[in-house]
Amino acid sequence: MTIHYQVYGEGEPIVLVHGWAMHSGIWRNFAEQLAQTRRVVCVDLPGHGLSAEIPEFTLESVCEQLSEIVDSKACWIGWSLGGSVALAMAGLFPEVVSSVVLLASNPCFVENADWPGMPENQLDLFAENLGVDCESTLLRFLSLQINGLPEFRKLSKKLAAVLRESRMPTEKTLQGGLAVLKQTDLRSALADLRVPVAAMLGEKDTLVPVGIGEAMRVINPDLHLSVIKNAGHAPFLSHRPELIESLIDFWESR
Template sequence: MGKSIINLNGITVSYNEIGKGSPIVLLHGFCGSNGYWDNVITKLSEHYRVIALDLPGHGESANLEGPVTIEDIADHIKDVLDYLNVPQVTMFGHSLGGYITLAFAEKFSQLVNGLSLIHSTAYPDSEEAKKGREAGVEKVKKEGISVFIDGLIPKLFSPDNIEKNQNDITTAKEIGYTTSSQGVMKTLIAMKNRPDRNSVLEKAEIPVLLIAGEKDQIIPSDKTFSVSKSNIKPVLIKDSGHMSMYENPTELINKMIEFMSTVK
């Protein structure tokens, strides 16, 4: 248990595993790593087997070969879970991790007993957002990863929290710098090309938790709360931007544990 690195199908995969009980998988956001979950994983591990992965090209995990889609990453996670002997899972996806969670639930619905989008959305990119992804690729090519990360990370936090979360912003930047340039560029294109997956939420019969930040500048709450059903619980975290695991971790942990009590 703890931080591990494995070689799976010739690809290096890094993850943090802690605790016993029903399995939870935590998928971090774009330019993050399993370190994004450091504030929540210990508490969750008191009750559950928690697996926090480094996504391909992020943290200490290697890139997948060739052009990459969100579906490719979902397939890769399935391989990792097979290796770890996880037959069924509750999946929590932050931002990019939410896009992957939806793709995973669509492809492997029998393996998922609950899912959560944290500061994420089932909607595809708007045309404007797609252009932004392409501009991001060009920025990384021309200016490198550090300049890209320095521009990205502060926007993830609520403007009201910039001062009090300076240490967390520094931590998130340091995590971001570990993302490979290829990982950033491949993931930007994967996000740009992802389809609308609101149908996954509409068809879901398992418990679903949708978490939005009251002051999220990246994904507003109406984009997160896209489907209303009796099995879907919307939660708005006050005083939080796109990074509640740093901005309001206690509230996030409470909502995750509360949600787990509804998962069978």
């Protein structure tokens, strides 16, 4: 087994999938709260945290690894890059997915003429800077996730501390993750999804524009959309009660 994971609580299963460059420790407080009523599995993506690196970081190879850690259907909550993983899991391994939550995430991260995503050159810049100063590049990326929030300084320190709890991913793994963000388009997977799906977005997210929610709803009219007021890209850190309320509403609506 190359995937490291931690389990909290008992009950209906949830799998939490972190974002680019992070590890499962980012979920700790959030997972402990969810675990009051559910079984929460926090995974380290391949090459992140305590999980072993794999030869090539692709959605297919990542999902194959993750499919080994659960033996029943679960709600997969994917944050940022983790949302792409959750969507891909639903298509590749439907036997372990009961529902999908795209948390500050979307099926296509790069903007184009008909999609309000991130500018492609922003991801290119991160890719270029990784080889120059990996840690500083990661810290700049993390600061973007909470930019403009009143608790910026406090959250920035927390993100940096969590990042340093474990070994840094290698540049190879980080570049692989960026390639997934840049090249993946799962809009057709979202349209074809046969399990309940929710998108939970931060109103002030600078990486995933809040307007992308309605664009996702056009693709999948059954999408359960929640916009968390005044939240940025990491609402499970900055707006935990509001996010949990949105999750409960989604689960009850199913």
